[in-house]
Amino acid sequence: MEAYRHKVQVYETDNMGIVHHSNYIRFMEEARVDFMERNGYGYERMVAEGVASPVVAVSCDYKRPTTFPQEIEIAVKVEEMTALKLKLSYIMTCEGKTVAQAQSTHCFIDGKTNRPVQLAERFPELYQIFEKQLQAKE
Amino acid sequence: MEAYRHKVQVYETDNMGIVHHSNYIRFMEEARVDFMERNGYGYERMVAEGVASPVVAVSCDYKRPTTFPQEIEIAVKVEEMTALKLKLSYIMTCEGKTVAQAQSTHCFIDGKTNRPVQLAERFPELYQIFEKQLQAKE
Amino acid sequence: MEAYRHKVQVYETDNMGIVHHSNYIRFMEEARVDFMERNGYGYERMVAEGVASPVVAVSCDYKRPTTFPQEIEIAVKVEEMTALKLKLSYIMTCEGKTVAQAQSTHCFIDGKTNRPVQLAERFPELYQIFEKQLQAKE
Amino acid sequence: MEAYRHKVQVYETDNMGIVHHSNYIRFMEEARVDFMERNGYGYERMVAEGVASPVVAVSCDYKRPTTFPQEIEIAVKVEEMTALKLKLSYIMTCEGKTVAQAQSTHCFIDGKTNRPVQLAERFPELYQIFEKQLQAKE
Numbered sequence: 364m365e366a367y368r369h370k371v372q373v374y375e376t377d378n379m380g381i382v383h384h385s386n387y388i389r390f391m392e393e394a395r396v397d398f399m400e401r402n403g404y405g406y407e408r409m410v411a412e413g414v415a416s417p418v419v420a421v422s423c424d425y426k427r428p429t430t431f432p433q434e435i436e437i438a439v440k441v442e443e444m445t446a447l448k449l450k451l452s453y454i455m456t457c458e459g460k461t462v463a464q465a466q467s468t469h470c471f472i473d474g475k476t477n478r479p480v481q482l483a484e485r486f487p488e489l490y491q492i493f494e495k496q497l498q499a500k501e
Numbered sequence: 502m503e504a505y506r507h508k509v510q511v512y513e514t515d516n517m518g519i520v521h522h523s524n525y526i527r528f529m530e531e532a533r534v535d536f537m538e539r540n541g542y543g544y545e546r547m548v549a550e551g552v553a554s555p556v557v558a559v560s561c562d563y564k565r566p567t568t569f570p571q572e573i574e575i576a577v578k579v580e581e582m583t584a585l586k587l588k589l590s591y592i593m594t595c596e597g598k599t600v601a602q603a604q605s606t607h608c609f610i611d612g613k614t615n616r617p618v619q620l621a622e623r624f625p626e627l628y629q630i631f632e633k634q635l636q637a638k639e
Numbered sequence: 640m641e642a643y644r645h646k647v648q649v650y651e652t653d654n655m656g657i658v659h660h661s662n663y664i665r666f667m668e669e670a671r672v673d674f675m676e677r678n679g680y681g682y683e684r685m686v687a688e689g690v691a692s693p694v695v696a697v698s699c700d701y702k703r704p705t706t707f708p709q710e711i712e713i714a715v716k717v718e719e720m721t722a723l724k725l726k727l728s729y730i731m732t733c734e735g736k737t738v739a740q741a742q743s744t745h746c747f748i749d750g751k752t753n754r755p756v757q758l759a760e761r762f763p764e765l766y767q768i769f770e771k772q773l774q775a776k777e
Numbered sequence: 778m779e780a781y782r783h784k785v786q787v788y789e790t791d792n793m794g795i796v797h798h799s800n801y802i803r804f805m806e807e808a809r810v811d812f813m814e815r816n817g818y819g820y821e822r823m824v825a826e827g828v829a830s831p832v833v834a835v836s837c838d839y840k841r842p843t844t845f846p847q848e849i850e851i852a853v854k855v856e857e858m859t860a861l862k863l864k865l866s867y868i869m870t871c872e873g874k875t876v877a878q879a880q881s882t883h884c885f886i887d888g889k890t891n892r893p894v895q896l897a898e899r900f901p902e903l904y905q906i907f908e909k910q911l912q913a914k915e
Contacts, residue, residue, distance in 0.1 A: 373672070374521045374665045378514035378569055384832045385512055385806070388799040389650045396649065396708065406708050418798045422836035431516055432672065432682050511810070512803045522694045523668070526661040527788045534787065534846065544846050556660045560698035570810065570820050650799055652792035654845060659788045707792055 364401060366436040366456075367394040373431050381428035387463050388421055391453050394437035395467065398451075402492045413474035414486050419448065423465035429457045441496040442466060446481050449493060502539060504574040504594075505532040511569050519566035525601050526559055529591050532575035533605065536589075540630045551612035552624050557586065561603040567595045579634040580604060584619050587631060640677060642712040642732075643670040649707050657704035663739050664697055667729050670713035671743065674727075678768045689750035690762050695724065699741035705733045717772040718742060722757050725769060778815060780850040780870075781808040787845050795842035801877050802835055805867050808851035809881065812865075816906045827888035828900050833862065837879035843871045855910040856880060860895050863907060 369390045377383040399405060409415070429435055436456045443450040448470055455463040471489075473480045483490040507528045515521040537543055547553070567573055574594045581588040586608055593601040609627075611618045621628040645666045653659040675681060685691070705711055712732045719726040724746055731739040747765075749756045759766040783804045791797040813819055823829070843849055850870045857864040862884055869877040885903075887894045897904040 372665065372669055373515055374523055374668060376516035377511055378516075378518045379829075379831075380516045380518075383512045384835065385799055385802040388802050388835075389648070392650060392799070393648055400708075415793075417793075418839060420836070420838045421798065421802075422834070424834045425832060432676075510803065510807055512806060517691075517693075522697065523661055523664040526664050526697075527786070530661070530788060531786055538846075553655075555655075556701060558698070558700045559660065559664075560696070562696045563694060570814075649791055650797045653787055654790035654792075654794045656792045656794075661788055 364398075364439075366438045367397040369393055369435045369437060371429055371431045371433050371435065376431050379428075381430050384423070384425055387423050387425070387455065387465065390435060390437055390455065391421065391423075391465055391467055394439050394453060395451060398439040402496070404489055404492060410474075412486065412489075414489060415472045415474050416449070416469040417472060418467055419470050420468040421465065423463055425463050427457070427460055427462045429462050433457050435462065441493050444482075444490075444493055444497055446483065447471070447479060449482070502536070502577075504576045505535040507531055507573045507575060509567055509569045509571050509573065514569050517566075519568050522561070522563055525561050525563070525593065525603065528573060528575055528593065529559065529561075529603055529605055532577050532591060533589060536577040540634070542627055542630060548612075550624065552627060553610045553612055554587070554607040555610060556605055557608050558606040559603065561601055563601050565595070565598055565600045567600050571595050573600065579631050582620075582628075582631055582635055584621065585609070585617060587620070640674070640715075642714045643673040645669055645711045645713060647705055647707045647709050647711065652707050655704075657706050660699070660701055663699050663701070663731065663741065666711060666713055666731065667697065667699075667741055667743055670715050670729060671727060674715040678772070680765055680768060686750075688762065688765075690765060691748045691750055692725070692745040693748060694743055695746050696744040697741065699739055701739050703733070703736055703738045705738050709733050711738065717769050720758075720766075720769055720773055722759065723747070723755060725758070778812070778853075780852045781811040783807055783849045783851060785843055785845045785847050785849065790845050793842075795844050798837070798839055801837050801839070801869065801879065804849060804851055804869065805835065805837075805879055805881055808853050808867060809865060812853040816910070818903055818906060824888075826900065826903075828903060829886045829888050830863070830883040831886060832881055833884050834882040835879065837877055839877050841871070841874055841876045843876050847871050849876065855907050858896075858904075858907055858911055860897065861885070861893060863896070 371382055375382050375386045438454045440452045442452040448468055450466060450468045453465040454461060470479050471482045473485060509520055513520050513524045576592045578590045580590040586606055588604060588606045591603040592599060608617050609620045611623055647658055651658050651662045714730045716728045718728040724744055726742060726744045729741040746755050747758045749761055785796055789796050789800045852868045854866045856866040862882055864880060864882045867879040868875060884893050885896045887899060
């Protein structure tokens with residue numbers, strides 16, 4: 364699947380002249396939203412079906428700085444899936460070089476009960492999308 | 502009333518080495534929240550009484566740059582009040598010099614009906630707070 | 640000229656479920672950067688020629704809320720030009736409706752001397768671009 | 778050492794009504810800056826001595842949501858120190874409950890050469906501060 368592209372903005376840089384490290388966590392979210400939309404599971408559908416997926420953990424290793432007005436490519440992959448959790452990985456590149464590697468972990472919540480659910484049981488179609496992506500990765 | 506103090510953070514600076522201009526709009530909100538709390542009308546009370554005050558307009562004149570790790574003092578004043586709107590002004594200073602002058606305009610909404618209300622009629626106590634501040638200014 | 644498009648992100652929304660008002664000031668910058676690039680005067684060229692254009696003032700009138708995952712179109716126009724200052728205007732629309740109208744004022748600085756300059760004298764090509772846009776507007 | 782306190786702002790919340798997860802990475806920086814200042818090694822001194830400490834990696838586990846206008850306490854500890862790297866840990870609590878646990882890893886750079894340095898050799902006083910904190914932890 365094609366990588367998501369984020370164009371760096373001035374307001375994302377800091378006094379070192381580079382993108383502030385906190386913003387990569389935001390770029391991950393942008394890429395994740397795009398990933399879900401491309402897989403036919405955009406925000407509106409998630410809301411309509413009552414599925415929410417809070418971020419349980421994030422981690423990011425910074426390899427090289429980026430700056431305005433560069434463009435960062437972000438490739439999202441399903442890294443791991445358990446009954447209750449999903450782990451996504453992100454490879455961020457700029458001008459052909461890896462600038463950051465990151466991961467986010469998510470659980471799934473039923474919007475009606477506000478409780479964690481087993482994805483495979485409660486939202487089987489969404490589960491299959493991740494399962495398919497997980498296999499594609501291997 | 503004592504000025505609100507905002508300590509500049511690294512993530513608020515940009516590649517010019519100064520606070521990004523968009524952040525002053527956020528500092529205005531911080532100072533406004535603090536102003537409301539000091540006047541006995543904090544967020545919890547506003548929610549409890551069902552009053553919301555969306556931002557209708559903002560403007561900001563930038564006089565001097567600020568940077569990390571400086572501290573900005575923000576003095577909030579009630580500038581003008583009509584039946585439906587409130588205008589606040591903000592004088593921001595740093596190390597004794599004016600760095601920005603700004604204004605925000607707000608309307609008032611009844612959380613139950615989601616409609617604009619006349620502040621004096623619907624929330625008379627809040628109206629009196631602003632009225633008192635307006636006189637204090639003169 | 641085609642409008643710039645900003646796709647709203649989750650991290651740009653606030654607890655009212657809508658885009659936080661401070662972010663529109665950032666969208667203005669995005670649109671301005673894009674406007675400069677389309678006019679053949681991107682950031683690299685400005686740096687190379689030693690021209691900087693600090694924001695002297697901003698103002699924004701909020702007409703309608705927007706939210707994730709809507710897309711905002713931003714049309715930039717040269718509103719006014721004096722010997723020392725440039726005023727740009729921004730019409731932001733979403734799903735065919737005006738959501739915000741804004742303005743930004745800029746001066747021009749010579750990166751070598753760090754002093755304000757008369758654009759027409761010091762950077763005549765850039766001046767002509769704005770002049771042309773100003774006429775196009777009328 | 779006393780915990781750093783961050784007061785949540787409206788612009789830090791998102792459409793779920795809670796603090797957006799990316800902002801905790803910023804709170805970590807705020808607490809880190811405060812930690813350095815309290816240890817007599819504020820930004821001005823770091824700049825004067827030519828030491829910079831880029832963020833090499835961050836990770837954050839989100840335990841409970843927080844929201845406006847709560848206050849988050851952040852306790853910073855030196856977790857680990859090697860010849861080239863420093864790992865800090867952050868315990869964030871709100872109303873007595875842990876809301877997030879995080880870590881950041883830093884290297885040290887000599888501002889004159891722009892190259893990674895061994896902290897103990899190049900900046901021995903700073904090294905001793907971390908060493909002392911590391912022991913305090915145990």
